[in-house]
Amino acid sequence: MKILLRNPRREVELPGPLTVDALLRRLALNPESVLVIVGDELVPRDARLEDEANVEIRPVISGGRGIPALRERPKQR
Amino acid sequence: MKCRVCRGPAVLDIRRHNAAFCRDHFLAHCREQVHRAVHEHKMFDEGDRIVVAVSGGKDSLALWDLLADLEHDVDGLYLGLGIDEYSDESLRHARGYARAHGRKLHEIDLAADMGFTVPAAAATTHRSPCGACGLSKRHIFNSFARDHGYDVVATGHNLDDEAAVLLGNVLRWETGYLGRQHPVLPATPGFVRKVKPLVRLGEREMAAYCVLRGIEYQVEECPMAEGNRHLGYKDALNALEDRSPGSKAAFLFGFIERVQPQFASVAEGERDALNPCGKCGSPTSGEICAFCRLQERAANAPSPGEE
Numbered sequence: 001m002k003i004l005l006r007n008p009r010r011e012v013e014l015p016g017p018l019t020v021d022a023l024l025r026r027l028a029l030n031p032e033s034v035l036v037i038v039g040d041e042l043v044p045r046d047a048r049l050e051d052e053a054n055v056e057i058r059p060v061i062s063g064g065r066g067i068p069a070l071r072e073r074p075k076q077r
Numbered sequence: 078m079k080c081r082v083c084r085g086p087a088v089l090d091i092r093r094h095n096a097a098f099c100r101d102h103f104l105a106h107c108r109e110q111v112h113r114a115v116h117e118h119k120m121f122d123e124g125d126r127i128v129v130a131v132s133g134g135k136d137s138l139a140l141w142d143l144l145a146d147l148e149h150d151v152d153g154l155y156l157g158l159g160i161d162e163y164s165d166e167s168l169r170h171a172r173g174y175a176r177a178h179g180r181k182l183h184e185i186d187l188a189a190d191m192g193f194t195v196p197a198a199a200a201t202t203h204r205s206p207c208g209a210c211g212l213s214k215r216h217i218f219n220s221f222a223r224d225h226g227y228d229v230v231a232t233g234h235n236l237d238d239e240a241a242v243l244l245g246n247v248l249r250w251e252t253g254y255l256g257r258q259h260p261v262l263p264a265t266p267g268f269v270r271k272v273k274p275l276v277r278l279g280e281r282e283m284a285a286y287c288v289l290r291g292i293e294y295q296v297e298e299c300p301m302a303e304g305n306r307h308l309g310y311k312d313a314l315n316a317l318e319d320r321s322p323g324s325k326a327a328f329l330f331g332f333i334e335r336v337q338p339q340f341a342s343v344a345e346g347e348r349d350a351l352n353p354c355g356k357c358g359s360p361t362s363g364e365i366c367a368f369c370r371l372q373e374r375a376a377n378a379p380s381p382g383e384e
Contacts (some may be wrong), residue, residue, distance in 0.1 A: 006296060007297065007298045027351070029315065029318050030312075030315050031104065031319065032092075032279075032315040032318045032319055033281070033283060033312075033315050034281075035089075035284050035285055035288065037288065041088065042088040042089055042285055042288055042289065043088065044087045044088065044089055044090040044097050045078075045080040045090055046078050046090075047078075055331060058284065058288075058296060059296075059298070060135070060280045060281045060283070060284040061280060061298075061299065061308065061311050061315075062134055062135070062136070062155075062280070062299075062302075062314075064218075
């Protein structure tokens, strides 16, 4: 199967069939941090991915929140 | 996997709920969680005008969509950060959503309207890019809402964001920050109310929501965020969550219910020490607020190649 990964964007190929869970473990990806999309469809972790599948593994983690302050912090005196 | 509600084929599993959902019941789950957060924390009063801080990413666009779906009076505000193609692409998604759904999007551009960009601010001050970005967003979203008659600023901070911020605050025992970390920050002189209606939904759920609703969003990570501390906290929490589903929610909600009130007085003391900024009037602990100082340094910095 062809697998599209992002951040950075790249493509890898792996033989199927595999479950989503097994694919993520093989790629050492945490299931909490990605969505798996086959064609245009989201699939859950027990879905079986066939050898000819086109799979996108989309990261869901966004960062850059920066300093955790919600408002300006008073100066230390 | 089958949908917990209708037993049809599931599209997404959520391990902390020990459940999976089909498309329609997942979207209903998201609406229910936002509705619950809004009511539990009394985020809105009747007739409130709400402005959503829109980045073009999954969280803010999903939030805008969910609040509008729940029939709140809600517009969007996009802040252009001047981060090259990343900002161009983000703006395209924000405009695309607003146009497709007939919603009002305000736009402010840091370079055109404030005279600097986030990369320039980071290069000319001691702040990290994320620090300069966060400071600019907090200042501008608040002052825009205050000056344009909005009662509330709603931000797309989700369960993962808040758990990661909490971990950072606990690791440093930032008692003032801990006292302010709550899904609702009430209005105080100079500040409009600030709310986080996605606090009951995880990051993965928000990305799934956008995919299932056909909302196109900025998928790429901000090029300036690479390696930041916040992402490290999220990785650590997700490693815990993978071994023990529900850990993030237990950490955050336990804090909100049982611990945050104990630090509230520290935050109140800090808030009482604020005065109006001599330049823009926003509350500050000094004479000139941090945003005005940042703006002055970044906007007056020589361009590359100048003396």
